[in-house]
Every structure is written in structure tokens, then in C-alpha cells.
Amino acid sequence: MTFFEAIEDALRQAMEKDPRIIILGEDVHTIHLNLFIKFGDKRIRSTPISESAFVGAAVGAAMAGLRPVADIMIADFIPVAMDAIVNHAAKNKAFSGGKWNVPLVIRTACGGGYGDAGQHEQSLWGWMAHIPGICAVVPSNPADAGGLILSALECEDPVIFFEHKLLSEPWLGYMGTGGRDSVKFDVPIDGASGKVPNEWEPIPLGKACVKRKGTDMTMISLGVGVHRCLEAAAALENEGIHAGIIDLRSVSPLDKDTILKEVAASGNMLVVDEDYKHYGLSGELAAIVLEEGISFKYERVCTTQTIPYSRKREDEILPNTERILTAAKKILQ
Amino acid sequence: MIPDLWKLYRQMLKSRIFEEKVIELWEKGSIFGEMHTGLGEEAIVAGTIDHLQEGDAMALDHRGTPPLVMRGVDMSVLLHEFLGNNEGICRGYGGHMHLFSREYITASSGIVGASGPLGSGFALALQHLHPGKLAFAFFGEGALNQGMLLESFNLASAWKLPVLFVCKDNSLAITTDSISVTGGDIPDRIKGFGIPVFEVDGLDVEDVWQAGFESVKYIREGNGPYFIHARCVHLEGHFLGDPLLSITRDTIGQVKQRSGPLLKSVMAGKGASFSEKLKGMKTISVLAAKAAKQSRKSNDPLEVTRKNLSGEVSRLLKLEAEVRTEIQDKINEVLP
Numbered sequence: 001m002t003f004f005e006a007i008e009d010a011l012r013q014a015m016e017k018d019p020r021i022i023i024l025g026e027d028v029h030t031i032h033l034n035l036f037i038k039f040g041d042k043r044i045r046s047t048p049i050s051e052s053a054f055v056g057a058a059v060g061a062a063m064a065g066l067r068p069v070a071d072i073m074i075a076d077f078i079p080v081a082m083d084a085i086v087n088h089a090a091k092n093k094a095f096s097g098g099k100w101n102v103p104l105v106i107r108t109a110c111g112g113g114y115g116d117a118g119q120h121e122q123s124l125w126g127w128m129a130h131i132p133g134i135c136a137v138v139p140s141n142p143a144d145a146g147g148l149i150l151s152a153l154e155c156e157d158p159v160i161f162f163e164h165k166l167l168s169e170p171w172l173g174y175m176g177t178g179g180r181d182s183v184k185f186d187v188p189i190d191g192a193s194g195k196v197p198n199e200w201e202p203i204p205l206g207k208a209c210v211k212r213k214g215t216d217m218t219m220i221s222l223g224v225g226v227h228r229c230l231e232a233a234a235a236l237e238n239e240g241i242h243a244g245i246i247d248l249r250s251v252s253p254l255d256k257d258t259i260l261k262e263v264a265a266s267g268n269m270l271v272v273d274e275d276y277k278h279y280g281l282s283g284e285l286a287a288i289v290l291e292e293g294i295s296f297k298y299e300r301v302c303t304t305q306t307i308p309y310s311r312k313r314e315d316e317i318l319p320n321t322e323r324i325l326t327a328a329k330k331i332l333q
Numbered sequence: 334m335i336p337d338l339w340k341l342y343r344q345m346l347k348s349r350i351f352e353e354k355v356i357e358l359w360e361k362g363s364i365f366g367e368m369h370t371g372l373g374e375e376a377i378v379a380g381t382i383d384h385l386q387e388g389d390a391m392a393l394d395h396r397g398t399p400p401l402v403m404r405g406v407d408m409s410v411l412l413h414e415f416l417g418n419n420e421g422i423c424r425g426y427g428g429h430m431h432l433f434s435r436e437y438i439t440a441s442s443g444i445v446g447a448s449g450p451l452g453s454g455f456a457l458a459l460q461h462l463h464p465g466k467l468a469f470a471f472f473g474e475g476a477l478n479q480g481m482l483l484e485s486f487n488l489a490s491a492w493k494l495p496v497l498f499v500c501k502d503n504s505l506a507i508t509t510d511s512i513s514v515t516g517g518d519i520p521d522r523i524k525g526f527g528i529p530v531f532e533v534d535g536l537d538v539e540d541v542w543q544a545g546f547e548s549v550k551y552i553r554e555g556n557g558p559y560f561i562h563a564r565c566v567h568l569e570g571h572f573l574g575d576p577l578l579s580i581t582r583d584t585i586g587q588v589k590q591r592s593g594p595l596l597k598s599v600m601a602g603k604g605a606s607f608s609e610k611l612k613g614m615k616t617i618s619v620l621a622a623k624a625a626k627q628s629r630k631s632n633d634p635l636e637v638t639r640k641n642l643s644g645e646v647s648r649l650l651k652l653e654a655e656v657r658t659e660i661q662d663k664i665n666e667v668l669p
Contacts, residue, residue: 029508029613029617037610038603048514049476050480114366115428119444176365178367178368178574179574180360309425
């Protein structure tokens, strides 16, 4: 099953069981065609191009008894709805003394690697996870994506669910290929499709997955970055270097225990994060391990600038296997 | 006043042929990512910016190519940009959705509605620094439900900012029927902000030009903003590879790809009632038909204008040959 189909299928399963789940967002009748036909236009509700209104309304609807899934087409449009997310979805539970929660899921396509530039290709999960009260989930494969969306739907707090476009066939089709055979992108095959369970079971939020055991260093990543790490780790293995890989799966909540355990064992941390380098996830990971008094060597491969349109320049600035290998070797010097 | 229809047609044709070349290069894979063209919007752009003077500003949306071509920006730097080259107008960093020309006080954005606040800001600077100049802000009717745009209507009206808001209304917000997500009447809504409105047929460049003439005069005299509401079509859909258009253009492929899961959605037990499911199917087919209808030749503003000039065939053919040569020269310059 493909990455996108897995999420749609898990959503279908959940929507069949729970009539309170509705999907709202721009163009959802086209994007979620099968769900639209199955559940009709009352539960799959296409909105005007009004992110601040429909995300804000989803906050209210969640507070008043629905379980809304608000589609913000791409993560770069999150800033248009920022007030609803940061000042309301994130705050209302705390302000009500914990008495009134906001069970809202925001689905959003994210990430680059297909030539759409920095207003359509950002990741932004670190920015979201920065806000107390917001969960940020970033799956790297179909089985995780389906299991995690179920947990997001069951979560009593707002969850932002990031779906990388290189993993998501229809999104890459929309924004990258546009029906052409003449363009190819570096799609991680094991992330874009894979085996899924017959019946979806929730995968708990905040539980990382150790993708690969390794004694020499611990690579920590998420989304497409996990696949870039797997490629780099295989290359390092040929040189006798054993790199372990943690797929975080969610940025908030964060699986601190797994991170501490693996980094303490290897003594080296290499973070691969497609989100921006400064003031974000990569620095946070170093901080939480340092706070526990564990010493380690550290490198990070992140995005440091506005993502350029030119494919060549874009490939250079996004985390890629070559950059990971360089950082890995530096850490072991 | 009467427009120079020959001049306007030349502008429209230049933009059209240039964008057709861009489409070819995109199809070949030389241009990456999404591609939103202005095919079908040319009469609106030509009819309004014919009133532009040096020192005026433009705030553009994700269809920035036609206004820049008609403004006189060198097509080779645009082409270089789309190819991601260092010689591009933004050195290959922006691409077709993020075109910037400081020289022409022109900026664009891929965020729907963003040209409203930007255009108002340009207008604020012009009001202070260069009275009599104005900003043109282009957007689609889908943007009319975006908060930032509505807020900028209020700001421009309250501060009497010299900005011309140009709404290119093709009645489809990406693939959503705009009427189904828009409350009230658009001109009434704009008038509610205290902004006067011209309603024009955006396929008729003369009609647009007249509205542009009147509104620009009004704005230059310091009376505040104006709004032109122009009907138009998108001959190539929202973007190249538009999912609605592909239903009608590649019916067999789409049926192969979609029918299995769709059938399951209709037949499998749970969900909405059967009649509601059929209603859903109808919604999609009506939308696809609408997109297909927009792409018909009879809705092409260039065809409409060309017909009006067809009395002087030889002059027309000469003009068309000149434009083609001009663009081919530019292409050859960039792609030797």
C-alpha cells in the first residue's frame, strides 16, 4: 500500500467507527476523492481558501464535540492559520485549567526535493513542536503513517500530522510531476509504499523506532531523512562503521528514553533534520541529552537557508546522503 | 477614450506565445515543480497594465509571468529563471511563483491573497513618496475568502491608498466551485468596504481597458482604491496537470487508475447513503466538465480579440509573425 493510501485507509476505518470525525480543508473532495464519495459532503467538507477561518473553526468544532481533521494543503500555509494554532488550539486546554481539551488533527503535506521553492517545500515541524500543547508527528513509511494517524485521531490534544511529499504519491503528482514522465525525483521506495496490517492498530505518539542498531554512532532523523540515513548507514557499513538509526516518528511528544539510551551507548549523535537548523529539533536533541549529564560527540545535517527553486541548488541544501556521510566521518575523526 | 487594440493584442500574444514555450519546456522536464500559467487571463492583464506608468508598482500572485512579460521585462531573464539558471531574474532562487523585480517595483507570492497586503503596502509608500503613482494588485476570486486580502481592502479604503485591486474570476478555487464556498455577492462585498467596483468581461480586452482607464484615473487623483471584477477562464486549469482537466483529457487513464478504489467507496457498506454517494460522483463530474469548458477555444480572450482585428488580415499576420520571431529569438538566446 502507498503512504497516502495507508493514511486514507486508516482514516476510513476510524471514520466508519466514529461519526464525529469530519475532514475539512481546501479541495478535499478532489484530494480525498474516495473518502468524499464514501462519506459524502457533510463529512468531507471543502472549504474556501481561508486557512485562518477553517482551522479556527476546527478548533471550535473540536471543543464542541466533533473530531475534526483540518487539511492545511502544505505546511507552508500553516503560517496563514498561525493564530488559530498557536493562540487557541494550543492554549485552550491550559487556560481552562485542563477542563476543556481540543481534539484536533491537522494534516499537512511538507518537505522538498521536487523544485517548488521555499514557499511550498518547508518542513516546519520544529516550529510547531516549539509551542506547548501541540503534538507534531512525522511518519516515514505507510505502516507507521496509518498507525500514527489513528493515534492522532484518538489524541485528546491538537496533533499536526506532517506527510512528506516525496513519500506521498498524489502530492508529488500534484506538485512535482504534474502528470509528466519527463521528471524524476529521489523518492525513497521503502517509504513511499510498503506492507501494512489488515486491520489498523494505533501506534502510540512519542514512541520512536530504532531502525538500525549500531555501536559507533546514533543517527536520529524523521520522515524522508530516515531513508537518507539508511542509505548512508549502508555505505558506512562497507567501511566497517556501524551506525544506528532512530526514526523519531514524532517530534512532540519526544521519545527521550530511546534517544538517551542509544546515544549513551554509542557516544556519538548525528541528527538529520530537513527542518531548519537553528533554534529547532536538532539543537533540542543535543540539549536533552546534555541535561542528563551524558557526554557525546555531535554533528547535524539540516536545512540552513530558504529553499531555492533551482533543483541543483535545492539538492545541495537539503539533507542528502553525501552530507550525512561527511558529517558521520567528521564525528568519528 | 478608445484603446489601441493592436497594441493590446500584441501584448496578449507575446505573453501567450511565451507561456506556450514555457509549457513545452515544462513538459520536457526542463522546468521543475508546479507551473501556473496565465493562459486565459491575458486580456485582464493587458487591459489594466496598459494604464501603468513608470514608477507604478505591481503585486502579483502565482501567475506572475503575463504581467512581467507585458511590463516589458526581458523574457530571457524570465526563461533563465524558470530553468533555474544563475542568469535568471532571481538568479534561479525564485522560480515562476516567486518573481521579483526591484527595478519595476514588482513582487509576487505563492500564498493565496498575499498580493492584497503587499499591493497596499506598495501603495502606502507611493502615497508618501510619489503621489500620483499607484500599485496594481492581481489575485483570483478564490483569494477573496482569504482574511489577509479582506483586511487589506479595509486598510486601503480607510487610508485612501492608491491601489487597483484586480480580481481575475474563473469561478474555480483550485478545484472547488467558488460559489459553493463564497457567501453573498462579490461586488456587494467590496462595496461594503467603501471601494467602488467595475464589473467587466475579462475575455474582452476593450471592456477591461475602459474599466482600467476610469479606475486608474480615479486612483491617480487621490480618491483611494478601486476594484475591477473580471470574469475569465483558465485554459490549462489551475496548474499544468490539473486533476479536473485530466479527467476529461485522459479519461481512459483516469478510469484505470481511479475506478477500483472509487467502486469500493461506493459499494462498501458503511459511510453515507447510496444516493449521497451518487451525489458526490455527480459533483466531481460537474466540476470536471466546468474545467473542460473553460479550456475551450471559444473562451479564449486572444481568439475574441483576434476576431475583432481580422478585417486587416495582412497587418494581423505580420504582427503575429513579428511576435513569434521576437520570442523565438529570446528562446534561442537562452537555449542555444
